[in-house]
Amino acid sequence: MNNFRLRSINMLDIKQMISEILDEKVPSLNSEEIYNMLEYPPDDRMGDVALPCFKLSRILRKSPVQIAEELVKEIPAHPRIEKVEAVSGYLNFFLDKQSFVEDVLSTVLKEQDRYGARDIGKGKNIVIDYSAPNIAKPFHIGHLRSTVIGNSLYKIFKFLGYNPVGVNHLGDWGTQFGKLIVAYKKWGSKETIEKGGIKELLAIYVRFHEEAEKDPALEDEARQWFVKMEQGDKEALELWQWFKDISLKEFNKVYDLLGIKFDSYAGESFYEDKMPAVIEELKEKNLLTESEGAMIVDLEEYDMPPCLIVKKDGSTLYATRDITAAIYRKNTYDFEKCIYVTGAEQSLHFKQWFKVIQLMGYDWYDQLIHVPFGMVSLGDEKLSTRAGKVVLLEDLLNQAIKRTLEIINQKNPNLENKEEVARQMGVGAVVFSDLSSNRIKDVSFSWDEILNFDGETGPYVQYTHARACSLLRKAEKEVDPNFDPALLSTKEEFKVAKTLYLFPDKVITAMKELEPSIITRYLIDLAQEFNRFYHEHPILVEDEALRNARLALVSAVKYTLKNGLQLIGLSAPERV
């Protein structure tokens, strides 16, 4: 009966403790049912954990008020519970503050960098497909979301004991290379491209679309070049490789700034020679039909448009490569989940080819998960690479770093390795901002908002962490783990401890919902609670016992902030 909660492995689970107490008093429900009824009240005056008795009302055939009032008399004295109150149909439990604070802080101080970590994913591989920029197109702010959401999920899974595999499914194959080759041959030159890099590639790509509007024949020409690529034409492939090299060099600059690495860069071209077998397999399984000259999998039965596998000119499509890649990844990594972090506008595409995998008879079709996110717009306008309407991610990050350096020069000009700290905080501001609301929401990019570091921002959390570090440095002595919890009796200290207590739960929830913003918002809550405590109570006081107890709290906050920041891909500099 006591093993139904994973999270009680490492620390006190207060809901479980209370559900066990209640289990004996409420025979009609088992411990787990009671556990699920318990909630955290909205206000401290209503206690720390509450049991709403309204549902019990029907079972026990009594009013909720009466049930609460009867139960309150039956709850036996418990060392970890200060008092229990019945208030208008709620049974409110007030924790014994001293033992709670002691339990939480000693757990954090013992686990340190591992506070919140678990081993629930031991031996399980999780493939995470994220970032996936298109070669020969600039890395712009629209690519940031996939990159940072995927990176955060990677860290979260790893923290929970999984073995994540980060795959950058580079968009290094497809018709756009045909367009680029045409554009290069007509308007480009080796010198200008080598000098201008990806910006020059973008310029000729934009020009292609302008010219193609006037002359649709260019599109046909581009398609022919792509067909040549698929047929192994030497000239086409050499140009392709060249474009790819230029692009990767550029992308790696951004990944370095962000501090992101991948386990695999197997992009679309990697699957080029693996697709014929899959197309053959689709044929053998009688899934492929011809329609308007193309080869499709008909999904009408499932209320979806058909999934295109082979174009009428014989070349392959996005879905062909995704299906091939999924099968390859299953064989290679034996994943428990394969997660695709892409824009919500691709939802139907994933739904379609997931269905194709199922129709092929693969029982792991339900291990494929699309993690969609909302669209980034620029003011009122949509970002468009074709129209050249973009904010380059490298420019954005460099702006943010520059802005941070200005602030440091103003506030803390003697700081060592200013440049590195400015990078960590400037990048942190951008990443934090991108991960601060639910991923499904559309975002409208604004320079003003992203470069404003006041309030609920990455720098705020990082600053709070640095301040905690500063206190611990000034204390000179290590925190004695045998602190006296009785000295941490104020409401600010208790609230900090309560917030610390929630962290492991938040990590689990973020993993289950594939939602890094849960961590981001938690960090703001924790930083706010800590800053209130910090303002209200002096920490480096004369009284050694009191000082040590408060430093224990500071230390626990420091570890938790650092762990949380790490999970969303941010650095936690000790001095800023």
Place this chain on the structure above:
RNA sequence: GCGUCUGUAGCUCAGUGGAUAGAGCGUUGGACUCCGACUCCAAAGGUCGCAGGUUCGAAUCCUGUCAGACGCACCA
């Protein structure tokens, strides 16, 4: 036309069917002889798009409706 997602304070957003719907920004007014003021406190600001329904109880679930975003065959 069909489908998916979104709609909560002036703005950006939180909010597990549960108690008086919360933050930040902005506005107004405060707090540094004191551990780092990128901080903290306070005030003002709400028909949770709208209308029904389910429920002891709905911002949350259901139906309808309005508005916006996105998607719906050879782009990814």
